[in-house]
Amino acid sequence: MGKRSQNHADLPLKMVGSTSFGRYPKISIEETYNFIISDEWLVPSSGFKKVLEISRIDQGRGIFASDKYNHLVVVIGNEVFIIDTSFFTKISIGLIDTLVGDVFMSENHKSQIAICDKKDIWIFDYAASTFTKANLGTSFLPGYIDFQNGRFIAPNLLDQTWRLSAIGDGLTWPFDSHSVGTFQTKGDLPQACIRVPGGGNQLLVIGNIVTELWTDVGAQLFPYQRSSAYNIDYGCINQATIAASDKFVIWLAANEKSGPAIMLFGQGGFEQISNDGINFKLASLKHPEKSYGFLFKQDGHLIYQLTFYDAEDNFTYAFDFNTKAFFSFTDEKMNCHVAKRVVYFDNTYYFVSLAGGDLYELNSEYLTYDGEVIPRIRIPPTLRLPDSSPFIANNLTFVIEQGQPNADKYNDVSRIDVSCSYDGGQSFSGNFGVDMNPLAQRKNRVVVWNLGLANELIPQFRFWGTGRFVVGNGALSIYQ
Amino acid sequence: MTYLARELIADAYYLSAIVSKSFQTVSGEQESSGLRLLNVVLGNKASDKRLIPYFSQYTVNAVIGQEQYFIPHLIEPETFTFNIGPIRYQTSKTARNAYFGSARADNVKALPLRWHTERTLGGSNLFVYFLPTGVYVFKIWGKFSLDDVAVNTDLSTLFDTYYTNYLTYELAQYICDSYGVPLPPNVATNLIALRERTRDESPIDLSVRKNSRFSRQFGLNYGQINLGQGWTPFNSM
Numbered sequence: 157m158g159k160r161s162q163n164h165a166d167l168p169l170k171m172v173g174s175t176s177f178g179r180y181p182k183i184s185i186e187e188t189y190n191f192i193i194s195d196e197w198l199v200p201s202s203g204f205k206k207v208l209e210i211s212r213i214d215q216g217r218g219i220f221a222s223d224k225y226n227h228l229v230v231v232i233g234n235e236v237f238i239i240d241t242s243f244f245t246k247i248s249i250g251l252i253d254t255l256v257g258d259v260f261m262s263e264n265h266k267s268q269i270a271i272c273d274k275k276d277i278w279i280f281d282y283a284a285s286t287f288t289k290a291n292l293g294t295s296f297l298p299g300y301i302d303f304q305n306g307r308f309i310a311p312n313l314l315d316q317t318w319r320l321s322a323i324g325d326g327l328t329w330p331f332d333s334h335s336v337g338t339f340q341t342k343g344d345l346p347q348a349c350i351r352v353p354g355g356g357n358q359l360l361v362i363g364n365i366v367t368e369l370w371t372d373v374g375a376q377l378f379p380y381q382r383s384s385a386y387n388i389d390y391g392c393i394n395q396a397t398i399a400a401s402d403k404f405v406i407w408l409a410a411n412e413k414s415g416p417a418i419m420l421f422g423q424g425g426f427e428q429i430s431n432d433g434i435n436f437k438l439a440s441l442k443h444p445e446k447s448y449g450f451l452f453k454q455d456g457h458l459i460y461q462l463t464f465y466d467a468e469d470n471f472t473y474a475f476d477f478n479t480k481a482f483f484s485f486t487d488e489k490m491n492c493h494v495a496k497r498v499v500y501f502d503n504t505y506y507f508v509s510l511a512g513g514d515l516y517e518l519n520s521e522y523l524t525y526d527g528e529v530i531p532r533i534r535i536p537p538t539l540r541l542p543d544s545s546p547f548i549a550n551n552l553t554f555v556i557e558q559g560q561p562n563a564d565k566y567n568d569v570s571r572i573d574v575s576c577s578y579d580g581g582q583s584f585s586g587n588f589g590v591d592m593n594p595l596a597q598r599k600n601r602v603v604v605w606n607l608g609l610a611n612e613l614i615p616q617f618r619f620w621g622t623g624r625f626v627v628g629n630g631a632l633s634i635y636q
Numbered sequence: 637m638t639y640l641a642r643e644l645i646a647d648a649y650y651l652s653a654i655v656s657k658s659f660q661t662v663s664g665e666q667e668s669s670g671l672r673l674l675n676v677v678l679g680n681k682a683s684d685k686r687l688i689p690y691f692s693q694y695t696v697n698a699v700i701g702q703e704q705y706f707i708p709h710l711i712e713p714e715t716f717t718f719n720i721g722p723i724r725y726q727t728s729k730t731a732r733n734a735y736f737g738s739a740r741a742d743n744v745k746a747l748p749l750r751w752h753t754e755r756t757l758g759g760s761n762l763f764v765y766f767l768p769t770g771v772y773v774f775k776i777w778g779k780f781s782l783d784d785v786a787v788n789t790d791l792s793t794l795f796d797t798y799y800t801n802y803l804t805y806e807l808a809q810y811i812c813d814s815y816g817v818p819l820p821p822n823v824a825t826n827l828i829a830l831r832e833r834t835r836d837e838s839p840i841d842l843s844v845r846k847n848s849r850f851s852r853q854f855g856l857n858y859g860q861i862n863l864g865q866g867w868t869p870f871n872s873m
């Protein structure tokens with residue numbers, strides 16, 4: 157332990173934090189990869205494990221969990237499968253006409269599961285064991301499909317109408333005043349019709365630049381009535397980013413005056429949840445339309461995961477509703493996270509992947525990505541004194557638990573790679589490896605000595621290992 | 637093993653805690669600044685002679701009739717002898733007051749039996765008396781100031797490890813001073829200890845040489861000068 161000079165001080169090292177970088181690096185490059193916050197500690201985000209190999213050629217397009225039917229429905233390429241999760245067996249039930257693109261699914265109160273590939277609506281009737289394409293005519297190109305009060309509901313991507321199926325029959329989509337709603341607030345095309353979770357008969361009809369709130373009032377002529385005193389002046393960039401759960405509907409929004417932002421509609425109304433830094437990042441997107449979003453819960457934390465998968469963008473952000481914080485999720489190679497669509501079924505989350513045609517289980521018990529080490533990184537906010545005067549960083553320290561519970565005790569050597577930026581986050585030094593103690597020693601304090609002279613210092617910590625990392629806050633010891 | 641001045645400078649920056657060994661490298665600007673400071677450290681030893689680790693010999697040929705000789709880098713003469721062939725002749729070191737302030741015949745050429753040095757820019761001036769009557773080989777033992785080094789100078793050819801280690805700590809102190817930050821306390825403690833050890837590494841010779849006031853030898857007089865010309869014994873006190 158080195159001696160301390162009289163003018164020694166400790167700066168708080170905020171190891172527990174989220175992805176809350178600023179607009180420019182000088183403001184902050186604070187970022188957290190593949191961790192979330194729980195009780196003021198950093199804890200691992202969920203890993204995953206492949207549970208069923210479906211296709212080595214095609215990509216997963218959509219997944220749906222039917223509690224009534226007690227099966228998963230998965231679309232891989234142009235093939236539709238039902239999967240029994242008890243034995244992880246797959247049965248092909250039919251082919252659709254498209255090979256790529258987003259697929260949306262919903263089920264009605266009968267035995268029909270509707271599958272919409274933004275070209276057709278296919279109805280799988282598991283009671284009759286039939287797989288049939290609905291006759292939509294030539295003037296109806298369906299989008300995001302949902303179910304409410306006995307009817308399937310889908311927007312018509314060709315014009316400003318949205319359509320209702322016949323009650324209990326997804327194969328029939330009448331073209332009459334009882335079944336055709338019209339987008340009215342702006343000259344816009346509807347992209348999705350979403351039942352408001354916890355909202356009773358409320359329905360959000362989301363366009364490109366505006367969103368209308370409708371309510372199923374059971375009127376004779378047309379069952380839905382538009383809220384004349386309320387609308388949301390944002391539409392959505394991509395239907396595939398829309399997710400609904402608990403009491404929320406959330407999506408990647410924009411309008412004719414504003415760039416992309418993450419918007420939330422809940423019981424408190426409508427609000428933007430993305431911060432300055434995230435909005436700046438979203439504004440610089442090259443292909444915001446190439447995106448996916450979904451909601452899932454990790455150990456009680458409701459998380460909205462939004463992925464921009466184009467190679468020019470290639471990142472994933474996760475918003476934790478519990479802590480109101482963003483985190484960055486990646487795959488094992490620091491590309492965007494591979495989960496495309498997630499469903500909760502039989503007490504487990506399953507997803508189809510951007511990276512292939514297999515089925516994966518998402519679970520916080522898994523601490524690897526199907527055996528691959530998860531890159532977990534924490535970049536705390538910039539450390540500087542109020543007057544930005546230079547200081548010598550004598551050491552930094554924080555508390556950690558590592559190696560548990562399922563790390564390979566023979567082969568897994570947990571390590572933290574530390575690097576530092578002395579130029580306001582523009583560049584980082586090479587890595588300095590801190591090997592973790594063997595699990596049995598249970599020593600839990602990371603100390604890095606002699607970090608040099610700086611007037612602003614940003615350490616970066618990369619946690620390597622197949623076990624659990626639990627990280628607490630720390631301090632930077634300085635003197636002048 | 638080769639130990640370049642560049643490596644010493646880098647080690648000093650790491651010791652000073654201004655540059656992190658784990659995360660940073662010494663920049664070119666820091667290196668050139670460190671080299672300048674290292675040469676200042678080395679140069680300052682000319683005024684802190686006890687921290688110069690080695691005594692050295694310097695030889696120069698006498699010039700007939702010349703009293704003053706410039707000895708570059710000489711800062712602490714300890715002995716002065718001259719040779720005539722294989723025979724080494726002893727001389728007497730004379731204090732400034734006695735050398736410059738006493739009566740003498742300035743034009744006598746004989747064996748140079750008394751000497752005195754005065755520090756001057758870049759070294760010392762050696763004064764000898766009598767004026768040499770031949771081309772004798774003067775040999776001066778003493779401490780000489782340390783030469784400047786370049787970044788690629790191999791310090792292992794100039795200094796022992798203990799001394800380069802001491803120089804590293806000393807340079808770290810200078811670097812901290814130039815940045816306006818304190819030397820890390822543990823480094824400062826080590827620096828004090830290293831200074832103490834290095835200071836006593838090559839002490840001056842304090843052995844006592846007795847001069848009797850009741851010697852049977854005669855003192856220096858014109859007879860000695862004109863007849864003996866230094867070849868006959870006399871009391872040089």
